[in-house]
Amino acid sequence: MRRLPVYLLLDTSGSMSGEPIEAVKNGVQVMISSLRQNPQAIETAFISVITFDSSARQAVPLTDLASFQMVDIRATGTTALGDALQLVSNCIDREVAKTTTEQKGDWKPLVFIMTDGIPTDSWQGGLAEFKKRKTAYTVACAAGAGADTTILKQITENVVSLDTADSQSISKFFAWVTASIGVSSTKVEDSGKEVVGLNELPPPPSELNIVV
Numbered sequence: 095m096r097r098l099p100v101y102l103l104l105d106t107s108g109s110m111s112g113e114p115i116e117a118v119k120n121g122v123q124v125m126i127s128s129l130r131q132n133p134q135a136i137e138t139a140f141i142s143v144i145t146f147d148s149s150a151r152q153a154v155p156l157t158d159l160a161s162f163q164m165v166d167i168r169a170t171g172t173t174a175l176g177d178a179l180q181l182v183s184n185c186i187d188r189e190v191a192k193t194t195t196e197q198k199g200d201w202k203p204l205v206f207i208m209t210d211g212i213p214t215d216s217w218q219g220g221l222a223e224f225k226k227r228k229t230a231y232t233v234a235c236a237a238g239a240g241a242d243t244t245i246l247k248q249i250t251e252n253v254v255s256l257d258t259a260d261s262q263s264i265s266k267f268f269a270w271v272t273a274s275i276g277v278s279s280t281k282v283e284d285s286g287k288e289v290v291g292l293n294e295l296p297p298p299p300s301e302l303n304i305v306v
Contacts, residue, residue: 097200098138098279099156099190102271103178104167105209106145109240110259111169114210117261121268122164128272130159135279138201142185146178147171156189175209176217179224179249186227201282202230205250206271210237210259213245221249230278230288235267236305243305252292253305266301 104118122143129135136159143154143164148171154162186203193199234246238259246253256263273296278289289295298304 096138096198096282097140097156097158097191098275098282099186099200099203100139100141100275101144101156101182101185101203101205102141103144103146103150103182103205103207105147105173105175105211105237106167106169106171107147107173107211107214108170109211113261114237114259114264115167115169117259117264118208118268119164119167120261121265121271124265125268125272125275126159126162126164128269129275132276132279134283135159135276138279138283139275142189143167144178144182144185146174146181149174150178150181152181152185156185172214173209173211174215175207175213175245176215176220178207179217179220183220183223183227186229202228202288204275204278205229205232207232207234207246207249208237208264208267209235209241209246211240212242217245224249231291233271233274233292235302237264237267247305254298254302255305256301257303263301266299270296270298270302 140156142156191199232250233252236243236255
């Protein structure tokens with residue numbers, strides 16, 4: 095079976111403490127519950143959660159929806175986005191099956207990045223590594239006014255922003271991520287083709303501004 099790997103890179107720095115981090119935890123849980131109701135997604139989507147604050151760690155390895163268990167995440171420290179990009183590159187190398195002459199590998203991964211701040215590490219090195227990996231698409235979300243969309247634009251063309259990092263906005267972002275994973279899994283299951291850009295995804299809710 096060809097899996098559709100999905101990597102969520104979530105900012106857990108100190109500025110996310112309180113309402114934002116609770117909204118993120120809730121957003122992931124609601125997303126998993128919704129995707130479990132989707133017959134295509136339950137067959138193909140595998141989810142991994144990478145958190146980053148003063149360093150990055152893979153909180154949940156690439157896991158099928160039925161077995162997925164969210165771990166508790168806390169908001170503390172700084173914003174090691176470069177470390178997260180390096181880590182997701184390593185995880186893609188290790189977890190995503192490559193196509194060989196004998197068999198088809200997994201589908202190209204989907205990567206969703208959410209941050210409310212500016213990287214505090216030398217992120218260019220992690221970005222250079224990440225750029226060498228093939229993803230179907232990467233979406234970066236700037237949550238609130240503290241995030242720098244110009245940096246996120248260097249990671250991916252697909253950048254969205256939330257005016258505020260409150261629970262309503264964050265829940266809308268995760269609802270859109272859920273719909274995007276659903277559309278992507280349906281497309282690979284039905285047509286054997288990958289979604290390659292924002293124009294093939296469901297339109298984002300009004301709370302999500304597409305950064306051009």
